[in-house]
Amino acid sequence: xxxxxxxxxxxxxxxxxxxxxxxxxxxxxxxxxxxxxxxxxxxxxxxxxxxxxxxxxxxxxxxxxxxxxxxxxxxxxxxxxxxxxxxxxxxxxxxxxxxxxxxxxxxxxxxxxxxxxxxxxxxxxxxxxxxxxxxxxxxxxxxxxxxxxxxxxxxxxxxxxxxxxxxxxxxxxxxxxxxxxxxxxxxxxxxxxxxxxxxxxxxxxxxxxxxxxxxxxxxxxxxxxxxxxxxxxxxxxxxxxxxxxxxxxxxxxxxxxxxxxxxxxxxxxxxxxxxxxxxxxxxxxxxx
Amino acid sequence: xxxxxxxxxxxxxxxxxxxxxxxxxxxxxxxxxxxxxxxxxxxxxxxxxxxxxxxxxxxxxxxxxxxxxxxxxxxxxxxxxxxxxxxxxxxxxxxxxxxxxxxxxxxxxxxxxxxxxxxxxxxxxxxxxxxxxxxxxxxxxxxxxxxxxxxxxxxxxxxxxxxxxxxxxxxxxxxxxxxxxxxxxxxxxxxxxxxxxxxxxxxxxxxxxxxxxxxxxxxxxxxxxxxxxxxxxxxxxxxxxxxxxxxxxxxxxxxxxxxxxxxxxxxx
Numbered sequence: 001x002x003x004x005x006x007x008x009x010x011x012x013x014x015x016x017x018x019x020x021x022x023x024x025x026x027x028x029x030x031x032x033x034x035x036x037x038x039x040x041x042x043x044x045x046x047x048x049x050x051x052x053x054x055x056x057x058x059x060x061x062x063x064x065x066x067x068x069x070x071x072x073x074x075x076x077x078x079x080x081x082x083x084x085x086x087x088x089x090x091x092x093x094x095x096x097x098x099x100x101x102x103x104x105x106x107x108x109x110x111x112x113x114x115x116x117x118x119x120x121x122x123x124x125x126x127x128x129x130x131x132x133x134x135x136x137x138x139x140x141x142x143x144x145x146x147x148x149x150x151x152x153x154x155x156x157x158x159x160x161x162x163x164x165x166x167x168x169x170x171x172x173x174x175x176x177x178x179x180x181x182x183x184x185x186x187x188x189x190x191x192x193x194x195x196x197x198x199x200x201x202x203x204x205x206x207x208x209x210x211x212x213x214x215x216x217x218x219x220x221x222x223x224x225x226x227x228x229x230x231x232x233x234x235x236x237x238x239x240x241x242x243x244x245x246x247x248x249x250x251x252x253x254x255x256x257x258x259x260x261x262x263x264x265x266x267x268x269x270x271x272x273x274x275x276x277x278x279x280x281x282x283x284x285x286x287x288x
Numbered sequence: 289x290x291x292x293x294x295x296x297x298x299x300x301x302x303x304x305x306x307x308x309x310x311x312x313x314x315x316x317x318x319x320x321x322x323x324x325x326x327x328x329x330x331x332x333x334x335x336x337x338x339x340x341x342x343x344x345x346x347x348x349x350x351x352x353x354x355x356x357x358x359x360x361x362x363x364x365x366x367x368x369x370x371x372x373x374x375x376x377x378x379x380x381x382x383x384x385x386x387x388x389x390x391x392x393x394x395x396x397x398x399x400x401x402x403x404x405x406x407x408x409x410x411x412x413x414x415x416x417x418x419x420x421x422x423x424x425x426x427x428x429x430x431x432x433x434x435x436x437x438x439x440x441x442x443x444x445x446x447x448x449x450x451x452x453x454x455x456x457x458x459x460x461x462x463x464x465x466x467x468x469x470x471x472x473x474x475x476x477x478x479x480x481x482x483x484x485x486x487x488x489x490x491x492x493x494x495x496x497x498x499x500x501x502x503x504x505x506x507x508x509x510x511x512x513x514x515x516x517x518x519x520x521x522x523x524x525x526x527x528x529x530x531x532x533x534x535x536x537x538x539x540x541x542x543x544x545x546x547x548x549x550x551x552x553x554x555x556x
Binding site (some may be wrong): 140250 | 391394395398399400401402403404406407409410411489493496497500501502503516519520522525535538539542543545546
């Protein structure tokens with residue numbers, strides 16, 4: 001059963017990459033200005049050089065040929081050259097990926113820590129004053145765009161991981177609080193409470209194991225949230241990661257770079273979702 | 289809670305009506321430059337001061353609110369319609385159509401939304417005219433934001449397909465388009481309406497993020513996105529704290545949306 005599930009998920013990742021690649025290649029090919037190379041405007045180039053540049057563009061004019069070239073390069077590990085920065089995309093990714101991975105990982109840790117620290121007491125004690133305060137605190141962060149949050153925290157010398165954490169935190173808080181409250185009303189948990197079990201024991205022995213799979217599903221989704229937030233946060237905080245690179249490539253219409261970045265982030269988020277899904281299934285199997 | 293929700297809806301209505309009356313209540317147009325008064329503080333003439341180009345911040349805020357509050361719902365409507373067509377049809381027809389449509393939806397759901405938005409925005413001309421940029425920005429939000437709603441519409445249509453109401457209607461000889469229009473769409477409408485409401489703040493925040501990054505609505509037309517760009521300049525905030533007004537208004541409106549939607553959100 002689980003082998004079929006794993007195979008299906010991996011197949012889904014492969015299909016996404018193939019379709020994402022095709023979608024990206026189509027966007028690059030159909031974008032206005034594809035057939036013109038900026039190099040043609042360079043007065044230092046000889047007529048022959050300009051002719052070679054034009055010829056290269058004409059060869060890519062056939063859309064099927066273009067797809068062929070695109071995939072042949074991808075399979076060789078050549079992600080192309082950034083038009084705006086003039087450097088190989090793989091080199092840029094190797095430089096910037098670790099920065100973003102670090103920011104997103106730390107940000108997710110901060111977001112989950114804040115979210116759990118506020119959600120569990122809110123669900124356990126059901127104090128209306130605490131509930132109101134925690135809801136207002138999470139609501140403020142939920143209502144502000146991540147860019148505004150990044151600007152405000154940047155002035156307060158906050159770092160990129162902290163801002164990503166504060167973007168993720170309200171979603172984690174609200175989902176877990178609602179989930180724990182809902183799970184706490186299950187008949188076997190009401191019985192455990194009626195028998196006089198302590199709040200902490202009920203939470204860790206009865207509530208969290210039941211809510212575990214759904215919490216793990218949220219963990220996968222929060223990776224997507226973290227990477228999404230990395231664009232505005234890295235731009236505002238000046239952090240040299242792939243979020244900032246995506247923004248620079250969007251401003252300079254560097255579509256080959258942007259497409260590769262999008263496909264790469266998609267693969268990472270799919271793998272994260274796959275890992276959380278797989279862990280949740282294993283957890284349920286062990287419980288059964 | 290009910291009173292708080294009514295108050296939130298009242299505030300939303302008041303802000304929306306005020307923005308619609310922008311032509312009558314603002315002292316100047318959003319593009320009018322008072323070249324003798326750039327970067328001035330709050331006064332009777334300029335309640336929120338002026339920006340570095342000498343434009344009245346109050347007028348720009350009211351016009352910007354109009355753009356964001358009119359086009360956010362328009363993008364949400366577009367997204368809901370696409371979701372209803374894809375998700376509703378998939379759930380109602382079922383079988384391989386449902387599997388295919390939901391696989392495509394899952395595929396779109398797994399794509400990082402902001403990266404996709406940035407890619408699609410970069411593909412279109414960045415130096416587009418003011419109104420073109422408005423249409424491009426909100427149309428993109430609408431065109432890319434349908435997958436979560438499509439999943440919910442599909443689940444709703446699927447449960448309707450298997451419900452006694454539809455079985456009874458079929459047994460009474462109601463088929464095809466008539467069955468869809470008379471029984472499916474009205475029963476699915478409340479779910480879609482709730483999703484439409486949930487999408488509005490999401491798109492307003494999306495536009496604000498794009499605008500601050502310089503990929504949203506183009507100047508001189510104001511929107512919350514490009515008005516918030518001023519927050520990037522620390523000296524402006526320190527010399528004129530009223531420049532924080534767009535962020536405050538955005539926070540107020542989004543909070544009101546959260547309170548108004550709290551009943552729907554409280555269900556996991």
